[in-house]
Amino acid sequence: MLKDVSFGQYYPVRSFVHSLDPRLKILFLIGYIVAIFLAQELLALGICAAVLLFAILLARIPLGKVLRAVKGVLFLVLFTAAVNIFFHGGDKVYWDGPALLWEWKIFRVTQAGIMLSVFLVLRLFLLVIGSSLLTYTTTPVSLTDGIESLLTPLKWVRFPVHELALIMSIALRFIPILMDETERIMNAQKARGASLDSGGPAKRVKAIVPVLIPLLLSAFRRADELGDAMDARCYSGGKNRTKYKKLRFSWRDLLAFALLAALIAGIVVMYIFPVFPL
């Protein structure tokens, strides 16, 4: 059951995308999200999808693995699609045939409704897959390094950037450890006859207590130990600390940046001069 949590796990292969500067990848993702929201027609979204597919292939991550990231939001996506198909209405026609395809009480399926839900589903998929591509290709450590570096300007207004990055990296570091721990404790309780994945909601909530309490205790214990270990090494915050890995831009980053710029420029042009408006 824990093995289904594939969203956001680093996928260790060597590729062009993996070797990009994390700061650039974060900016790329932000730019990409902006582009997706600027895209107002299917053609524009199609271009975004093509760029994403290209990036996935470059990153050498199996398509199946990437698509699995969508599983977590599948319900949301289907819900959105259903609402739009049955309630959107509108009388625009996109292909030969009546605008209104089917009607029953308050439900109306129209050509416009179908087009809109296709559009929204595609948009959500692109958002989720695009974001997961960032975490698939960037280790948690370089991700926090990137975020810290990007947030550096905020230090001028005394925002605790370093501390925030430290909290993030500790949290990220402990996710796999706590997942292991959860699995171990679940196994121990299953061996004592706990049924953790059957029964109604009330029963399941009750069944979670024997896992949650030992897990919390162990998390607190680990936090204590980590604090002691940091104290023992005289750790004292961000001032004058140097980095083990310096972030540097390279020609690859320039290349990726050019691609993003072209994408955004294209989408903006299509935003102003729509080709096949929805």
Add this chain to the structure above:
Amino acid sequence: MRIVAEHLSYTYNAGTPFAAKALDDVSLTIEEGEFFGVIGQTGSGKSTFVQHLNGLLRTPSSLKRGKKKDGTVLTVGGFDLTDRKTDFRALRRQVGMVFQYPENQLFAETVFSDVAFGYKNFAEKKPEAGEVERAVRDAISVVGLDYERVKDMSPFELSGGQKRRAAIAGVIVTKPEILVLDEPAAGLDPLGKREVMALLHKLKESWCKTVVIVSHDMDEVAENCTRVAVFSEGKVQYVLPPAELFRRTEELLRLGLDIPLTAKLVRALGQRGVTVDCDFTAEDLVRKLLALGGDQC
């Protein structure tokens, strides 16, 4: 109940870049009534093997409908663990599993309700209060805790060794036929270790027919086990009684394992030209040495 494994292999995260082969064609049989030891370096697959014994880890054919059986055999008494239709719950009732650092599984408000947890889970129908109380009292007493004193205490108020006993009580409360323990003495002081081993002997005599322990402590293994399986990189290297196993000093050292103190003594004596043939328990070594007579020592 007899445990039979043939051609058992297991890979964690199969089919991903994180795939790790943990068991590689393991075959061994554990007879009813044995005090069976499992030794090997860290990461050699000991825990992976023992977690198969109560179905916490499963063979591929027991997970997927219509998956062909692949020559793997894994049976515990009458349970066929390669079959999807096996009642794994009933199996778990028969095979108690004490994990490494079992005190980390304690969760309830009182020792009583923590120990009762397993008993209630496995009960066919809701058991009567008296029945639960009897079972819990027996389990807590047999592990050497004072029932009246600890039953209403929080398990977190107990000392380290007591916590471990309470956790073991929580597993044996259903009177499993087979008791499997993964490094039951790890992290305890010498006295605690001795007490746990003494407890296991007591349990073996009066409570569970078969005991399987994973251990790093060769003295413990030499003194207690009827037979020992040596794991190395997911494979079983030897399955032998300690008396024969610890004669293979050089092989064990090469596998990165320790040997019991008795075997070290026998080895050192051998290097000085004194051959002693013993079963590597301290008692037997002393007897054989005394029998040699004073002139040679």
